[in-house]
Amino acid sequence: MTAFRSILGVIWLVIAAYTAVTVAGHGINLFRAFFGDIAAMDWPGQFNVDFMSFLILSALWLMWRHEFSAAGIGLGILGFFGGGLFLSAYLLITSIHVKGDMRALLLGKRRAAA
Numbered sequence: 001m002t003a004f005r006s007i008l009g010v011i012w013l014v015i016a017a018y019t020a021v022t023v024a025g026h027g028i029n030l031f032r033a034f035f036g037d038i039a040a041m042d043w044p045g046q047f048n049v050d051f052m053s054f055l056i057l058s059a060l061w062l063m064w065r066h067e068f069s070a071a072g073i074g075l076g077i078l079g080f081f082g083g084g085l086f087l088s089a090y091l092l093i094t095s096i097h098v099k100g101d102m103r104a105l106l107l108g109k110r111r112a113a114a
Contacts, residue, residue, distance in 0.1 A: 001100040008092040015085045055080045058087055065108035 026033075037044040059080035066072025078086050091105070098104035103111045 001095065005092055005095060008088045008095075011084055011088040012092070015083075015088070019085065055083060058083075062090070065106075065110070067109060 034048055038048050039045065059076035062079045063072045063076035066075060075090070079090070095105050101111075
């Protein structure tokens with residue numbers, strides 16, 4: 001579990017630093033660049049479509065894990081727009097909260113039914 005949490009911490013730090021440098025150099029114009037690449041029908045756009053599918057799956061998992069409650073829907077929205085920065089922090093904090101129980105981490109309240 002320590003290695004898992006370390007990896008999550010490294011992921012968070014790398015994405016946070018990279019985002020800070022990108023925003024400092026290019027401003028906050030993510031949506032124009034993201035969807036512009038998709039509209040261009042080139043490899044960067046293909047990557048963005050593929051990445052967006054992971055964002056959707058992340059959001060759906062977060063909502064499902066929280067039984068589609070209002071909080072779960074909110075977390076799903078944060079997961080979709082926050083990407084790896086949000087999900088790595090969420091998983092790190094939740095792994096500590098559930099004391100390393102991977103079933104509880106992945107299933108949430110549904111763990112009791114499984």
